Amino acid sequence: MSQNSGNTPAWQDTVLDSQQPKAPIKIGIATGIGALLWLGPYLGVNAVLLPAKVEQVIPSQKAQVVALLASAAMIVATLANIVIGGFSDLTRSKWGRRTPWILIGSVGSLITLAWFNMSGTVPMMVISWSCYQIFLNAIVAPLLAFLQDQVAPKHRGTISSIYAFGYVIGQYGGQVVGAQFLGNVGTGILVMGFLTLLSGPVAALIVREPSSKGMPKKSFTFNMFLQNFIFPLHNAKDFYLALFGKMMINTATTAIMGYQLYILSDYIKLNTAGQQKYVSIISMILMVTAIVMSISAGPVSDKMHSRKVPVFIAALLVAVGVIFPAFTNASWSMLVYGLLAGLGMGIFFAVDQALNLEVLPNPQTAAKDLGILNLANTGSQILGPIVAASIVTAAHGSYFGIFPVCAALALIGGVLILFVNEHRDVKTQQEEAK
Secondary structure (H helix, E strand, O other): OOOOOOOOOOOOOOOOHHHOOOOOHHHHHHHHHHHHHHHHHHHHHHHHHHHHHHHHHOHHHHHHHHHHHHHHHHHHHHHHHHHHHHHHHHOOOOOOOOHHHHHHHHHHHHHHHHHHHHOOOHHHHHHHHHHHHHHHHHHHHHHHHHHHHHOOHHHHHHHHHHHHHHHHHHHHHHHHHHHOOOOOHHHHHHHHHHHHHHHHHHHHHHHOOOOOOOOOOOOOOHHHHHHHHOOOOOOOHHHHHHHHHHHHHHHHHHHHHHOHHHHHHHHOOOOHHHHHHHHHHHHHHHHHHHHHHHHHHHHHHHHHOOOHHHHHHHHHHHHHHHHHHHOOOOOHHHHHHHHHHHHHHHHHHHHHHHHHHHOOOOHHHHHHHHHHHHHHOHHHHHHHHHHHHHHHHHOOOOOOOHHHHHHHHHHHHHHHHHOOOOOOOHHHHHHHHO
């Protein structure tokens, strides 16, 4: 987005290559830090502290209650991504389209996490956790839209890699931090809330989004509603292949991560001290391997001129990693899982946002569509525990079946990504953006 010589912004939905000779590194830094500060706290709670709190409130039905929370959150998050993303695309303000939403989302996330922390009954936990999803997704979709709004196509691989660096640290580092509060769950949840509070303000200060008052006003019509507030219907085959393919790959890892504490206690047979130790070690292995691969896989993907092949390779690594503990319940098997899954997810994260931007049906609805695509990430955090709980319930408390099922999900997701059409090159995207 550029500005003319006057005071009124010259409105554009995106930036073309000719308008941006240098990569806007600050956008990568802003979105990377923003992702770190919402995703890390979210996973610290969702994967570690939430199961621990549920165990305190209702230990006899802990698996079922975690699945209930996940089910409610999935529904709310899906709606929030679409509605908030749609309103973000239409927002005309001197602070831009995205900034007001990420600020509101940051403040609201802290308030609702504090509410969840005080909840002592299952209904209250469900309500507060669902409200938290609304505010969290007010950060997620608009933050991602900065990449579409302010990064030219030729720089998106580089900027996506910077974003991925922050995302990977949040993906695994949040669990490391969360594990340190297993002895004081309430304090841990509040700490995560205050970290989330920083996400939107820090990103907004770095980006300094220009005014969106120059954007044309849209009248509320049925066609406008269809375009801005529902799932895309036209030019969207690749969009849905990417969405469901990535969701399956992510679900394969999040089903393990979401029930990691119970796997370590009930399947690997570790005591509380052992659980805390292995959560930290596994998370560190996942983080380090993912960081290494996220840095190196992006440039390789650019040279290959392909996003889908690296993603398929990532899916294979994830499948091998998650099935390994099925062969033995020795504690070291979870370390092998961490190593292989970390390598796979590092490759995945490096090309994830670049793939997202390539399959967008319409740049005018970027936040809404990126929010929907982000359900492959946030949605899988919710879907994973549901899958795991279903398997455990069907197996009368056994965790063995989680591993082969998740391996199959990863492979199916990789195959779906292979069907994405990669002929929508930079020139095609630029023409569509005009």
